[in-house]
Amino acid sequence: MFRHLLLASLFAGLSYQQSSNKFGNLKFSKNGTFHLNVLEDLHFGDSNIKDAHTLKVMETVLNAEPSDFVVINGDLLDRASTYRENRTAYIDELLHPLVARNLTWASTYGNHDHTVNTSAKLILETERKYPNSRTQQMVFGRESGVSNYYLPVYGSNCRGCNCTPELLICWVDGTVATWFQQTNARLVEKYKKVIPSIGFVHIPVNVAEAFGMKIGVDANRQPGINDTMPMAQQSYGGVNLCFGQHTGYGGAGDWIRGARQILITQSKLKNLELDTWIRLESGGVVGSVSLNSTYNKDFYPATPNQKTYI
Numbered sequence: 001m002f003r004h005l006l007l008a009s010l011f012a013g014l015s016y017q018q019s020s021n022k023f024g025n026l027k028f029s030k031n032g033t034f035h036l037n038v039l040e041d042l043h044f045g046d047s048n049i050k051d052a053h054t055l056k057v058m059e060t061v062l063n064a065e066p067s068d069f070v071v072i073n074g075d076l077l078d079r080a081s082t083y084r085e086n087r088t089a090y091i092d093e094l095l096h097p098l099v100a101r102n103l104t105w106a107s108t109y110g111n112h113d114h115t116v117n118t119s120a121k122l123i124l125e126t127e128r129k130y131p132n133s134r135t136q137q138m139v140f141g142r143e144s145g146v147s148n149y150y151l152p153v154y155g156s157n158c159r160g161c162n163c164t165p166e167l168l169i170c171w172v173d174g175t176v177a178t179w180f181q182q183t184n185a186r187l188v189e190k191y192k193k194v195i196p197s198i199g200f201v202h203i204p205v206n207v208a209e210a211f212g213m214k215i216g217v218d219a220n221r222q223p224g225i226n227d228t229m230p231m232a233q234q235s236y237g238g239v240n241l242c243f244g245q246h247t248g249y250g251g252a253g254d255w256i257r258g259a260r261q262i263l264i265t266q267s268k269l270k271n272l273e274l275d276t277w278i279r280l281e282s283g284g285v286v287g288s289v290s291l292n293s294t295y296n297k298d299f300y301p302a303t304p305n306q307k308t309y310i
Helices: 048-064 087-100 120-127 174-191 206-215
Strands: 005-007 033-039 069-073 105-108 149-154 167-171 197-200 234-236 239-243 258-265 274-280 285-291
Touching: 033 048, 048 087, 048 258, 048 274, 087 120, 105 167
Parallel strands: 033 069, 069 105, 167 197
Antiparallel strands: 005 197, 005 239, 033 258, 149 167, 234 239, 258 274, 274 285
8 A cells, every 4th residue: 555544533542551661651751742753654675775765764754853652554564575584684674773763663564564475473573572662462363453452651740550541542453443442441431531542554544535535635724645545634523534654665656755743742632632744755844734623724835746766
């Protein structure tokens, strides 16, 4: 899939999960901020030249956007060129920029990560050898896939194990909706409140295409690339939907590479608001918006449809 959806949805969340001992629980900074850097479609293994360009993009966006947490949102590997024998080397290579910066991350696995040559479970095994990795499997079943799970983010003043999460980060496949709803209900009962959440899916949800094709994308009210299918930020039925930016040089499409940034503050989160933008490989920024009560009414600069080639 050439461009995948970042689903920034403010919905009720799930329950507590232990974190990496070395890195501790995810927490807002002492300034009350939490910054996510979202890498999409790395497609490592497509070719050595493309992998080198992808690493350069990653270095650029990670240097420009100091982050609290990195999301690798699907298609870590390229299906045509990776096998059980070489997957570990490719994963080690793509994770090097994160490990070198002592960053913690979590992944969701895409269609290219599920092949006859390798599997999402094998990728998960490789990822989990790093203490930086928070990728997990919480739903088991043939139809469910591997990377369905959630991570709590706690307030900056949280100490100990009895804190209520301020935010939940979720990776959910449509086939696990029942698990999601049941776990959500348990969390609401446990904490006596609905916890705001942002969720990530690799393949766009159907409503994204319905919005673009039936309602139409406004380049200034939902800025983003709207090329062969809807690529802009959208709001539909009370849920904010945002596409990520293709980060890797592998895979299909020649849109300028980059990574979506998400900045959440504890003060804005009380009103279910957050800020998001795309940091490009050129160093520039496009598509900067605030997802708030006036989104779809506010006027923003249109995002140019730039492309880059090797």
